[in-house]
Amino acid sequence: MKDQSDTIPALVADMGRRARAAAAELAYAPAEARNAALQAAGEALVASLPQILEANARDMDYGREKGLSPAMMDRLMLDEARVRAMVEGLEAIAAQPDPVGQVMEEWDQPSGLHIRKVRTPLGVIGVIYESRPNVTADAGALCLKSGNAVILRGGSESFHSSRAIHTALATGLRAAGLPEDAIQLMPTRDREAVAEMLRATQYIDVIVPRGGKGLVGLVQREARVPVFAHLEGICHVYVDAAADPEKAMKVVLNAKTRRTGICGSAECLLVHRDARALGQSIVDALMAQGVEVYAEGLTGTRPATGEDFGKEFLDMKIAARVVDDIDAAIAHIRQFGSQHTEAILTEDQAAADRFFQRIDSAILMHNASTQFADGGEFGMGAEIGIATGKMHARGPVGATQLTSFKYLVSGNGTTRP
């Protein structure tokens, strides 16, 4: 490490300056070069598979020592299939249409002006994430695709895996003749580096934080840089009085158990009191599949306590509560939700409409599983995550949402009267 990088603020400033320089180059780099870098990075990932798995084994040992939950260990784990999935992700991103320079709208004004609204990169993006090492590849690739430079700060659990993956990304950039500084990885586990990134308004245009409560609190206290919040996914499923029993059973089981470690998994089941019998049979089925149910008004594994509501378990656990009516369900979600994804199960269109209108989450589902909260399932290709904030980006954030725009106006000596 260089002399000026001996302290965390100096390290972040140095990385920031290099990111700014890389961003200026990226803004003119043709789409072909950015896509070639993604392809080459994919090849480098395949070539370095043994090193990646070895690095991941070190991280898994560390995770076991730290006593991570099975869901967390699942997030952390890499095998050949998951590395190949990462490679396919890079290829898919390379194959997507290029957002940079895209003409979003164009029109003529009576003044004689012709106006084009054109997509531009945002500049430098800081991504702060936790255990999943594949975010290193996905986030790095999406930022590159959208013409942005990126500073990645992975979780301390996935430290070695992320470094091995980052090495492959750097190889891809070099192969395509692009600046290696376009994708940088924070070379320290020191948590002060996160705080420093959050304050680096001079170097970072937007922070994308993806994580749980600890990161949420830090971001809320410290962020001076604009934030695309990718925070907790406290997803609710509401079984309405007019729910179809078969659909409800199927969707709730899928929403909770298909994969518990992702942000779109359901964390709380709400049941209309007139659907209590159905709710109980769903709770029984969840328990039969090994899910712990913390229930209020239903018989679960144990009664719910106040702390079970608004909690992101990311595990085979769910809170459950009987509510008086749809408005009580809406009130519960407003109080405990994280504006990520909520589902209503009902055959009553008016109830679905009310739920859709009155809840302000990024994604609302009617008779569908919350596990569909995913850029791929939305047809957007890869995503950097699901934004829970309302500024600029919301819901699944792919390359397109990582851009801004500018207006290009053409006249012919045109003056304003």
Added chain:
Amino acid sequence: MKDQSDTIPALVADMGRRARAAAAELAYAPAEARNAALQAAGEALVASLPQILEANARDMDYGREKGLSPAMMDRLMLDEARVRAMVEGLEAIAAQPDPVGQVMEEWDQPSGLHIRKVRTPLGVIGVIYESRPNVTADAGALCLKSGNAVILRGGSESFHSSRAIHTALATGLRAAGLPEDAIQLMPTRDREAVAEMLRATQYIDVIVPRGGKGLVGLVQREARVPVFAHLEGICHVYVDAAADPEKAMKVVLNAKTRRTGICGSAECLLVHRDARALGQSIVDALMAQGVEVYAEGLTGTRPATGEDFGKEFLDMKIAARVVDDIDAAIAHIRQFGSQHTEAILTEDQAAADRFFQRIDSAILMHNASTQFADGGEFGMGAEIGIATGKMHARGPVGATQLTSFKYLVSGNGTTRP
């Protein structure tokens, strides 16, 4: 004033809570009610014309005492024509299509899901502005149109004018049966109220600051709430070697002198060294019209000093500089510009393309006056201002850019494989 409002933090918290409650009501208020409120507010403005002009006279006295520049006094001044223009603004906003609930995109996925992307209000907007009292009407109306509650904090110079205008807006809200708290005006000139708004993350979703250097600094130091920056308009006009002399003369004069107090007025003229003779004749014409020109490489009113570059004069003053080539012009703009609006005057399409690609301002003009930087001239109707940031909103910000969106997803018991 109520007891809990005796201190500024308590005042802002109280206003914030009331704004949140109003925003919840506004989210369901039909477009008809919001438009009726705008119409009624316009009628109330007409009915209270004498009171508004009287209040404005007090502000003008205060401005004269403070020794405001002629351009500032022009911004502050209201007469019957300007009040009527405000009323027309309200009517035009009422007549615009309603952004709230608009389906931006909808599509089907192979999974069977139908996805709609629907516009939603942002929530509570804080607008911090300076001398122009008409912003009270424009900003209040645009926030209402987009289903947002707003807390307005006008400049101390326009304190009485803004209060009189706000009274008319409140009358309109009452007449339409909407909560008066939907549009609140900060009832104090205390600057601490601005700092408090910038920290009110619990109550305010986004701050729209419109102002000069003082406000810029405060926002950069203090803002915890996301910001749509509407900061200085340090607009540049570059006369290229291949400029058409007649167009260049016409456009520069218009860009500087049509109206000097608006953010789209030109503050710096850059001239390619091969167009020096043309540049000099433009400088002579500017001086003949009463503009002070601070020039480097040309003969102006006086030589330029370093402080003249990057300065927002908002007055009959302009900096001017001869540059070696288009890249030097681009470098000057990157160093001194505020990413608002820049124009190139050239018959060389390659030069225009280079200027458009390499400068990252919200608006770039080719052979057109920077004074076209205006929501109306862009065909967007009224604007809350020209955003100079890149997050969420950029360029002219009308009602549509004051919204967010959510995804409404419909299935039929659909689960994710």
